[in-house]
Amino acid sequence: MWEFLPTYLQLKLGKDQEGGLSFPSMHSEIISLPATEDSGRMTGATIVVTDELEYHPYAEKNFGALFPTVTAGGQFIALSTADKTKMDTFFKTLYQRAKSGRNNFKPIFLPWYLRPGRNKEWFEGVIKDIPDWVREQEFPNTEEEALTPLKTRMFFSRDMLNGMGNNLKPPIKHEISDKFSGIVRIWQLPVVGKRYALFTDPSDGQEDPHAIIVVDGITKEQVAESHGKTTADVCALIHDNLVRLYNNAFNGFERNTRAGGVVGAKLDELATPNQAGFLRVKDNKLDSTKHGWHTSLQLWNLIIWSLEETVRTNCLTIRSQEAIDEFRQFIVPEGQDPQKVRGGHDDYIDAWARVVYLCKYLPGAGNQGGVVSFKYRETY
Numbered sequence: 001m002w003e004f005l006p007t008y009l010q011l012k013l014g015k016d017q018e019g020g021l022s023f024p025s026m027h028s029e030i031i032s033l034p035a036t037e038d039s040g041r042m043t044g045a046t047i048v049v050t051d052e053l054e055y056h057p058y059a060e061k062n063f064g065a066l067f068p069t070v071t072a073g074g075q076f077i078a079l080s081t082a083d084k085t086k087m088d089t090f091f092k093t094l095y096q097r098a099k100s101g102r103n104n105f106k107p108i109f110l111p112w113y114l115r116p117g118r119n120k121e122w123f124e125g126v127i128k129d130i131p132d133w134v135r136e137q138e139f140p141n142t143e144e145e146a147l148t149p150l151k152t153r154m155f156f157s158r159d160m161l162n163g164m165g166n167n168l169k170p171p172i173k174h175e176i177s178d179k180f181s182g183i184v185r186i187w188q189l190p191v192v193g194k195r196y197a198l199f200t201d202p203s204d205g206q207e208d209p210h211a212i213i214v215v216d217g218i219t220k221e222q223v224a225e226s227h228g229k230t231t232a233d234v235c236a237l238i239h240d241n242l243v244r245l246y247n248n249a250f251n252g253f254e255r256n257t258r259a260g261g262v263v264g265a266k267l268d269e270l271a272t273p274n275q276a277g278f279l280r281v282k283d284n285k286l287d288s289t290k291h292g293w294h295t296s297l298q299l300w301n302l303i304i305w306s307l308e309e310t311v312r313t314n315c316l317t318i319r320s321q322e323a324i325d326e327f328r329q330f331i332v333p334e335g336q337d338p339q340k341v342r343g344g345h346d347d348y349i350d351a352w353a354r355v356v357y358l359c360k361y362l363p364g365a366g367n368q369g370g371v372v373s374f375k376y377r378e379t380y
Contacts, residue, residue, distance in 0.1 A: 001030075041065040046074045054080035054091040063090065078105075082146045084137040087331050092147065093343030096329075100345070109146065112139035148328050155304075155330045155338045157312045164324055167317050176241050183228040184238060187319045188221075196223065196249035197362055199355035200239045201347050202259040205229040210259075211351035214242055214249060217362040220316040227322065227348065232259040236266030243272055250362050252276040252354065255292030264292045276358055286361050293354065297337075304338055307353040316356065323348040 002010060002021060015022035015029065022029040033039040037058040040048065048066050053059050070076050080091050098105035112118060127135045133150050140146035151158050171177065171185035190196065195217040203210035212226040212235070223246065226238045243249045251274060253267070254260050267275065268291075277286035281299045293299070310316050311327070318324055326348045329341045340346040 035062070037061045038065045040069060043069050045069045047077065048074065049077045050079065052080050053078045053094075054083050054089055056090075059090040063094075076105075082137060082140070084133055084148075084150050087149050087153070087329070087341040088333075089342075092341065095147070096341070096343040109140075109143040111141055113141075144325075144328065149331050149341075153331050153333070154328065155332050156308060156327045158328070160311050160314055161324055161327055163314070164318050165321075167319060168321055168324075169319060171319075176238075176245065179241070180226070180230075180234070180238055183230060184224065184226045184242070185320070186224045188223040190223070190246045192247075194218075194247065195362055196246035197355050197359045198239070198243055198246065198249040198251040199351050199358055200235065200251075200253040200263065201350040201354070202232055202235050202253060202257065202263040203229065203347070204257075204259040204262075205231045205234075208345060209347050210235045211347040212239055212242060213348075213351040213355045214246055215316070215355055215359065217250065217359050220310065220356060220359060222317055222319045225320060225323075227320070232262035233266050235259070236263040236270070239263065240267060240270045240272045243274065248273045250274050250276055250358065252358055253292055254295055254350070254354065256295050260292060267291070276361060279357075301337070303353040303357045304349075307349070307356050308338075310356050316352075318352075320348070323352070 002013070011023045011025055013021055014024040018032075020029055020031040031043070035056050035058070039062060045066075048070055050056070050062075050066070053063075056062060067076060078091060078094060082092065083089060094103065094105060095107050097103045098107040112123065123139065126139065130138075136145040136148070148154070148158070169187060171187050172189075174184075174186045174189075177184045177186060196214055197217045198212065198214045201211045206229075209227055209229045210232075213222065214224040215222050224242055226235075226242065230238075239251065239253065243251045251272065253263050255264055275291045277288035278290045279285075279293050279299065280287050281296065281302060318327075326340075326345055329344045330338060330346065330349055331341060332338050340349070
């Protein structure tokens with residue numbers, strides 16, 4: 001870097017070694033360090049640049065050693081290509097949290113064509129000799145290409161998720177959205193006579209956001225949602241408002257957590273109508289004597305694989321880009337159960353899996369139309 005500076009910017013060097021340069025007139029230096037666990041600890045750096053942090057064998061531990069050196073006003077820059085064979089990496093965790101505003105980093109994606117000398121002709125000459133996944137890893141065109149797992153490791157159909165982008169549209173303005181500070185998004189107003197289903201994955205608003213999904217009970221087209229960090233009692237109010245808006249939608253919620261208990265108590269207080277009963281996995285029936293689904297591993301596997309089939313067979317319509325992005329980050333590690341990547345979320349997936357399964361029990365859903373044969377008598 002120093003050699004390529006104009007001569008009038010080239011400060012006189014002190015130390016000139018392979019591992020670093022020093023500039024006596026500024027009492028400063030540039031140091032190159034190896035990728036060890038503790039390299040950089042106790043240095044008073046103003047800027048730390050890590051290259052290929054995704055592939056650092058001790059990335060998280062070394063970050064812990066380096067980051068305190070810049071907390072007094074310095075800057076930490078983590079550069080890397082993405083390893084598409086591994087989704088549970090420290091670099092991806094930092095990046096995903098930056099995207100959702102859960103740390104102080106700013107996510108920046110740089111596509112392959114930003115490098116001088118790379119154009120369409122150059123690109124086409126490169127890709128003809130390499131597999132698609134290598135091209136997406138080494139020469140990503142979009143952030144999605146860089147961060148999406150290998151196609152064989154994604155849980156949901158990649159092709160179907162890509163096609164869902166055609167269904168995206170901006171939400172419409174509605175008083176419920178205004179009432180809850182934009183957390184609620186509404187894409188389609190209720191139609192008289194239609195049956196809707198709603199399910200809530202609650203949250204206490206601390207770590208994870210809540211998710212509420214409302215769909216047409218027959219077509220599984222998304223008509224509304226609520227997603228964001230808010231207290232459990234507000235989550236219950238949103239649930240109740242959306243249930244009543246959508247023709248007393250058939251509705252349920254997860255009761256496993258403390259937040260679920262708060263939501264259940266609040267819905268009882270509000271006398272929320274048309275609540276679905278507890279789902280008994282042993283006989284696949286709803287128990288109307290109690291509300292809220294207590295999720296076991298057996299139930300989770302039941303509903304998540306049902307959602308996978310629904311996506312794969314193109315039987316639902318998602319309106320939210322944020323939800324589709326979350327679906328793309330749901331993986332199946334070899335020999336393990338389906339799961340979110342580290343640093344990611346599964347709130348949308350949880351709510352979608354449950355609302356899709358809830359539709360199976362929608363009262364009257366199996367009798368929405370038919371052909372009736374009857375005798376008649378012609379007259380002239």
